[in-house]
Amino acid sequence: MLKGKIKSYNPQNAFGFITQDSGEDDLFFFKNAFPEDQYGTIQIGKPVEYVVVQGQKGPQAAKAHVTED
Numbered sequence: 001m002l003k004g005k006i007k008s009y010n011p012q013n014a015f016g017f018i019t020q021d022s023g024e025d026d027l028f029f030f031k032n033a034f035p036e037d038q039y040g041t042i043q044i045g046k047p048v049e050y051v052v053v054q055g056q057k058g059p060q061a062a063k064a065h066v067t068e069d
Contacts, residue, residue: 029061
């Protein structure tokens with residue numbers, strides 16, 4: 001699992017971006033990359049773990065979850 005922090009999140013459109021701890025480009029995510037019981041915890045600055053998959057428009061996060069600070 002890779003690590004990063006939520007950089008931005010648009011709950012109305014259900015997507016956002018993760019700043020990767022590795023320093024690579026920010027990574028796109030859809031809300032459904034997270035478990036449904038974590039939807040309320042998707043907030044800017046929260047640490048996350050995830051894997052990278054190839055989406056229709058490029059790399060994106062999958063199997064993501066919010067971790068403890």
